[in-house]
Amino acid sequence: MERPVGSKRVTLAQVAELAGVSVMTASYTYNRPRRVSDEARSKVLAAAAQLGYAGPHPSARSLRRGSTGTLGVVMGERLTYAFDDPQAVSFLAGIADICADRGYGMTILPITGAADDILRIRDAAVDGFVVWTTSDDDPIIAAVQAIKRPAIVHGGPAVHGLGLVSIDNRAAARAVGAVAFAGAKRPAVVSFPLDRNRVSGITRGVDTTAVRFPVTRERLEGYRQATEDTGIAWGEVVIAVCARNDAAEAESAAATLLTSAEPPDAIAAMSDQVAAGVMRAARAVGRVIPDDLAVTGWDDGPVAAELGLTTVAQSLRDQGAACARVALGQKPSSQAASWSIIRRGSTRH
Amino acid sequence: MERPVGSKRVTLAQVAELAGVSVMTASYTYNRPRRVSDEARSKVLAAAAQLGYAGPHPSARSLRRGSTGTLGVVMGERLTYAFDDPQAVSFLAGIADICADRGYGMTILPITGAADDILRIRDAAVDGFVVWTTSDDDPIIAAVQAIKRPAIVHGGPAVHGLGLVSIDNRAAARAVGAVAFAGAKRPAVVSFPLDRNRVSGITRGVDTTAVRFPVTRERLEGYRQATEDTGIAWGEVVIAVCARNDAAEAESAAATLLTSAEPPDAIAAMSDQVAAGVMRAARAVGRVIPDDLAVTGWDDGPVAAELGLTTVAQSLRDQGAACARVALGQKPSSQAASWSIIRRGSTRH
DNA sequence: CTGTTAGCGCTTTCAC
């Protein structure tokens, strides 16, 4: 039977009445079917079908039960960027794996960068949160803290009351920097933005304490150690800051570096995408990789293998899964996520 | 103040009491702040801060208001496949655009292919559903129908009570088939699976009425028209069915076709990914494209431009957005989504 | 501008 348009929602009480049983028997039919006699159950189901009952009201059930069966995911800034970044997509896939296993829904929260983002967080009907890496001063972090539900941050910042899943970015940057900068005279870095203003530009020896994205900060610190390990002062190192993790922007920044008076002979990039842009720029101006220019990336995505790029391998998918497990109540592992250096032909020796 | 672990949730009533106002004044402070005097509002906010009130309980609010502020998305089968398919990701991004604009959350429902998937649909706290293209006999379709909330299907099947957003796949397949098969003696098709069993294999002249995925069925019918338009009987046409939309699987299927006794001289593929696999296989056996082998794709993703692939252009992102608008209550447009043929070097002339 | 009343639809007790 179709429920006529505009009629009120059919309730469990109505179903129970038509079936000639108590509301509780009807409720059990849906929640503990084996606790109800076959006869009662079929009467309830028949009544439900006749009335077009759509099943227990999810919000009423959540209110009563105290949980929603849904995990909230906050991807930072414009929600749609998440879908443009292959690493973010892997991360989401990792969360999805766990949610699917556990029968949880996965609610991606609508972040736009506007002030009312925090309201959307506050009002989300979810049991826990996973927050994609952001800046120290992102108001979303405070909003999630205030809500007092299980929450985990990916990458950083590390804050009180929220868990953290991350690799040791500083150590990984130092390690990949050592490979990138080996034998180099003029190392350079192509960096993610330093703060939420996302100003792009070219400088030297960034003051890392002023960097507001913890992941970016730690990577810069690692690169700094790597350059100093080779006897070069950080103040000498050229840093090109890109506003986005985007090959095209990186290509143009790299073109500027490579055609300058003192072009770099080694470039460490913060993602494989960025490194791909750098390699394209190098080829365009006739540089040979790795002889004229060593290049390293980050993430070891499919591009890295294609391009023969030395890079930092990490599994965003596993990290997404780890985040989901914790946000769903599992005790967090105290261990940092794993990474390794993949050496390929884009670096010397 | 931290709320001690294990203590009960702070309620609006407690906040109101501490603030010395009625519950309604406290409620208005959150929902209609301008309707409350500055004094009352700040008392409420102070009390909330002191108690560590996390804001109105989302499920309670949804129950009372009758809506959740969340849109449900059903991606079919294992949820994580969605994130592996670039077109599906574009589609999700289109939904995300609209949700972000409207302040809606976007809940991706956990489908595993198991029988209890329909329970997850029934129990989802969402105001409407978007269903990614599936088979005629997918129980999810019936489950969504039964729930009587706004719902829209992408691609197909078209069913009573649910809206549909799709291009005219039959017409597009006929048009791209005409280009692919022009001048060909032995046209072939690399197809998506025919039903949910996803058996792969190579046959001829598939009986389209037995195909359970409507999008695949319509495309096959369009290709059939295209071959018949060139005077070739459908029964002669070799169809390689791949279980997944995956370049590697397509490559191996194409390799089989191309090394057979009567290798095809034109292959129409149902996605750019698949076409890319076909082109790789062709190159491996020394076929020249388009002279020895014409190839067409579908979707006009970034790969198509890179490979110079003739293809069907459509915007999954726009279609995702259109789905979201309808599922959020906007009147559906009666117009089908748009498509066009992009001719590039992978086809003759 | 503030408050009172009355539920939203369901499931957790606890009794039979």
Next chain:
DNA sequence: GTGAAAGCGCTAACAG
């Protein structure tokens, strides 16, 4: 195996 009562936390509707 079944049922009655109680109330999850909140806000629409209406008075004042």
